[in-house]
Amino acid sequence: MESTDRVQKLLELTRRELVSRGLAISGWSTFAAVLGTGGLETVRFFYPRVVYQPPSTFRIGPADGFAPNGDDSDAFGVLLVDDRWKSQSRFVVVRERNRIYALSARCAHLGCTVNWFNDLRIFKCPCHGSEYHSNGVNFAGPAPRPLDRLRITVNLDGQLVVDTSVTYGPDRFDIDGAFVSV
Amino acid sequence: MMSQNQRLRQAITTSQLYRSIFRHDYVDSLRNRALEVTSNIFLHLHPVTIPRHALSVRFTFCLGGLTFFLFLVETITGLLLMFYYRPVPDYAYIDMKTLEYAAQFGVVLRNLHRWGAHLMVVTVMLHMLRVFLTGSYRPPREFNWVVGVSLLVMTLLLSFTGYLLPWDQLAFWAVTVGTNMAAATPFIGAEGPFHEVLGAQPLNDVRFLLLGDMKVGSNALLRFYVLHCVGLPLFAIVAMMVHFWRVRKDGGISRPL
Amino acid sequence: MDSTEVASAPEAAKAPPAGSRAGAPERSASSAAATVFPDLVYKEFLAALLVSILLLVWALAINAPLLPEANPGKTENPAKAPWYFVGLQELLVYFDPWIAGVGIPTLIIVGLMAIPYIDTSHNATGRYTLGERRLAIGHFLFGFALWWVLIVIGEFLRGPNWQIYWPWQSWLVPKSAEEKLWSFPWWLGLPLLAAYFGIGLWLPRRRWPWLYERLGKSRYASAILFTLLLYSVPIKIFLRLLLRVKYVLVTPWFNI
Numbered sequence: 001m002e003s004t005d006r007v008q009k010l011l012e013l014t015r016r017e018l019v020s021r022g023l024a025i026s027g028w029s030t031f032a033a034v035l036g037t038g039g040l041e042t043v044r045f046f047y048p049r050v051v052y053q054p055p056s057t058f059r060i061g062p063a064d065g066f067a068p069n070g071d072d073s074d075a076f077g078v079l080l081v082d083d084r085w086k087s088q089s090r091f092v093v094v095r096e097r098n099r100i101y102a103l104s105a106r107c108a109h110l111g112c113t114v115n116w117f118n119d120l121r122i123f124k125c126p127c128h129g130s131e132y133h134s135n136g137v138n139f140a141g142p143a144p145r146p147l148d149r150l151r152i153t154v155n156l157d158g159q160l161v162v163d164t165s166v167t168y169g170p171d172r173f174d175i176d177g178a179f180v181s182v
Numbered sequence: 183m184m185s186q187n188q189r190l191r192q193a194i195t196t197s198q199l200y201r202s203i204f205r206h207d208y209v210d211s212l213r214n215r216a217l218e219v220t221s222n223i224f225l226h227l228h229p230v231t232i233p234r235h236a237l238s239v240r241f242t243f244c245l246g247g248l249t250f251f252l253f254l255v256e257t258i259t260g261l262l263l264m265f266y267y268r269p270v271p272d273y274a275y276i277d278m279k280t281l282e283y284a285a286q287f288g289v290v291l292r293n294l295h296r297w298g299a300h301l302m303v304v305t306v307m308l309h310m311l312r313v314f315l316t317g318s319y320r321p322p323r324e325f326n327w328v329v330g331v332s333l334l335v336m337t338l339l340l341s342f343t344g345y346l347l348p349w350d351q352l353a354f355w356a357v358t359v360g361t362n363m364a365a366a367t368p369f370i371g372a373e374g375p376f377h378e379v380l381g382a383q384p385l386n387d388v389r390f391l392l393l394g395d396m397k398v399g400s401n402a403l404l405r406f407y408v409l410h411c412v413g414l415p416l417f418a419i420v421a422m423m424v425h426f427w428r429v430r431k432d433g434g435i436s437r438p439l
Numbered sequence: 440m441d442s443t444e445v446a447s448a449p450e451a452a453k454a455p456p457a458g459s460r461a462g463a464p465e466r467s468a469s470s471a472a473a474t475v476f477p478d479l480v481y482k483e484f485l486a487a488l489l490v491s492i493l494l495l496v497w498a499l500a501i502n503a504p505l506l507p508e509a510n511p512g513k514t515e516n517p518a519k520a521p522w523y524f525v526g527l528q529e530l531l532v533y534f535d536p537w538i539a540g541v542g543i544p545t546l547i548i549v550g551l552m553a554i555p556y557i558d559t560s561h562n563a564t565g566r567y568t569l570g571e572r573r574l575a576i577g578h579f580l581f582g583f584a585l586w587w588v589l590i591v592i593g594e595f596l597r598g599p600n601w602q603i604y605w606p607w608q609s610w611l612v613p614k615s616a617e618e619k620l621w622s623f624p625w626w627l628g629l630p631l632l633a634a635y636f637g638i639g640l641w642l643p644r645r646r647w648p649w650l651y652e653r654l655g656k657s658r659y660a661s662a663i664l665f666t667l668l669l670y671s672v673p674i675k676i677f678l679r680l681l682l683r684v685k686y687v688l689v690t691p692w693f694n695i
Contacts, residue, residue: 219476275508296503368693
C-alpha cells in the first residue's frame with residue numbers, strides 16, 4: 001500500500017522536480033563519496049609503504065657452542081638456557097637434549113622483554129608478572145600463550161642463524177625451521 | 183586636594199593610550215564593571231553578572247577554571263620546551279640532558295610541565311566528581327557533560343603522548359605497553375579476538391596506525407610529538423570553546439531550583 | 440555623563456577594594472546577583488595564583504623523573520605506566536588485554552557520557568547532597584574510588600615482576616613463582632554469567648518497582664547494565680585472588 005503510494009508520488013513529479021531531485025541525490029552522494037574516500041585515504045596515509053628496520057638475522061655460532069655443562073635436564077627437558085643475546089637482540093637460545101631453538105624474549109602478553117632466572121628455572125615478565133617455564137610455556141600471570149619461537153637454521157659455515165622476523169606459535173613448534181636437531 | 187598618586191592615576195586613566203586599550207572609564211560603577219567584561223575579549227567569556235551562589239568557592243572549588251589555567255601553563259611551558267627538543271630517537275634524550283644542564287632553568291621548566299600535567303589530570307578528575315556530586319550534568323546540561331568527558335579523555339591522551347617524548351626507559355616501556363594494548367583491540371588489532379575476520383596483522387592493524395611501525399621507534403616518536411604539540415591541543419581547544427560557551431548557554435553553572 | 444564620572448574618580452578610588460561585599464553601592468538591582476568583574480575575577484585570580492605557587496614550589500623542590508635512555512632490549516623492572524593509567528595496568532593482571540586495555544576504557548568513557556541521558560531527574564540539582572541521591576552517588580563514588588584504589592595498588596604495592604611488595608618489604612628479595620591458575624569450564628561459566636546479568640536485570644525491578652517506572656525500559660536496562668559491568672570488575676578480581684580463577688568463561692575465540 002505504502003510502496004504503491006510512493007510510486008504514485010514519483011510518477012506525479014514534474015520534470016523540473018525530478019531533475020532537481022536527481023541532481024540533489026547525485027550531488028550529495030558525490031559529496032559523501034569524496035568525503036569518505038578522503039577519510040579512508042587519510043587513514044592509509046598513516047600506513048607508510050616502507051619502514052626502516054635494523055637487520056633481523058643473527059649468527060650465534062656453531063651448535064656445539066651450546067653444550068651443557070652436565071647432563072641434567074630440568075622437568076621440561078631443557079639442558080641450557082642462554083640469554084647472551086637478550087639485551088641486544090631480544091631472544092634467548094634453549095638447548096634440549098635433541099634440539100636447539102630460539103625463544104623470542106618478547107612477552108606474549110604485552111611485549112615487554114622477559115628476564116631469565118637461572119636459579120628458579122623460569123622466565124618472568126617485569127610488566128605484568130607473566131611467568132614461563134624454561135621451554136617458554138606460560139604457567140602463571142596474564143600471558144595468553146607460550147613465548148614465540150624464532151626461525152633458526154644452520155648456514156653453510158655450520159653457524160646457527162636466528163631470524164627474529166619469522167615467529168612460530170605453539171601449533172608450529174615442531175615444524176622445520178622452528179628448531180635445529182642436534 | 184588630590185595627592186600625587188591620585189593625580190598620576192588620573193593622568194594615566196584619562197590618557198589616550200589607556201582609553202584606546204580599555205575603552206571605558208576607570209571609575210567603579212556598575213556600567214564600567216559591565217564594560218570591563220563585555221569590552222575585553224579575555225573576560226567576555228564570562229557573563230556580566232552571575233548569581234551570588236556561583237561565587238561560592240566551596241561549590242565549585244574553582245576546579246574547572248584551574249584545569250583551564252593549567253592548560254595555559256602547559257601551553258606556555260610546552261612552547262618553551264619545544265625550543266630545545268628534537269623528536270628523533272638519536273637526539274631526543276640528549277636534548278633532555280641539554281635542557282637539564284645547558285639551559286637556564288631548563289630543568290625547572292620541564293618540572294613545571296610534567297608536574298603541571300599531573301596536576302591537570304587531578305583537577306579534571308575532581309572537576310568531574312564535583313559536577314557529578316552537584317547533579318550538574320542533568321538537563322539541560324547533558325551535552326556539555328559529554329563534551330567534558332571528551333576533554334577528560336583528551337587530557338589523558340595529551341599526558342600519554344607527552345610521556346614518550348623524553349625517550350627514556352620509563353617513556354619507552356610505558357608506551358610499548360600502552361600501544362600493545364591497542365594491538366589487542368577486537369577485530370582491528372593483530373592480537374585481539376576476531377583479528378582474522380578483517381585480516382588484521384602487525385603490518386596493518388591499529389597499533390601500526392598509532393606507531394607507524396610494528397614497534398616503538400622513530401615514527402612513533404614523531405607521531406606522538408605532532409599529536410602532543412599540535413593535533414590534540416587543537417582538538418582540546420575546540421572542545422574547550424564548546425564547553426565554556428555551553429556553560430553559559432545552558433544557563434550558567436547549576437544552582438538549586 | 441563621561442566628564443562627571445572622570446571627576447568622581449578619586450572618590451571611587453577611596454572606596455573599599457572593589458571585591459569586598461560592603462563596597463559598590465551601585466549593586467542594588469538584585470542582591471542575588473554579583474558582578475563578574477571584580478567579584479568572580481578576583482577569585483579566579485587568587486585561585487590561579489595559589490596553584491601557581493604550589494606548582495612552582497613543587498617544580499623547584501622535586502625533579503621530574505628521567506631514567507636512562509630508551510633501550511628496547513632491557514625492560515625496566517617493574518615497568519610502570521604513567522600513574523593515571525596504572526589502574527588499567529593493574530587490571531591487566533586480572534583481564535586479557537582486549538578487556539583491560541580496550542573494553543574497560545571504552546565502557547568507562549561511554550558509561551560516563553551516558554550518565555546524563557539515564558539520570559534525567561531534577562531533584563537536588565546544583566548542590567551537594569548525599570541523602571537524596573544515594574543510589575547514583577553511591578555507585579559513582581564506588582567506581583571513582585575503585586579507579587583510585589587500583590592506581591594506589593599499582594603505583595605503591597607492585598614491585599619487581601609486578602608482584603605485590605608491601606612498602607616495608609625489600610624489592611631485592613625475589614618472590615616465588617605464582618601457583619597454577621584454573622578457569623571455569625564453559626558449562627559453569629556461561630550459566631554463571633547469564634545468571635549474573637539476568638538476575639541483575641530482574642532483581643532491582645522486582646525490589647524497587649519505582650526505579651523501573653521512573654526510568655522506563657531502555658534507561659533502566661542501560662543503567663543496570665553499566666552498574667553490573669562496573670561491579671563485575673571487582674568480582675573478577677576477588678575470584679582471582681580468592682579462588683585463583685583465571686577466566687570465568689573460556690571460548691575458542693576469546694576468554695573473559
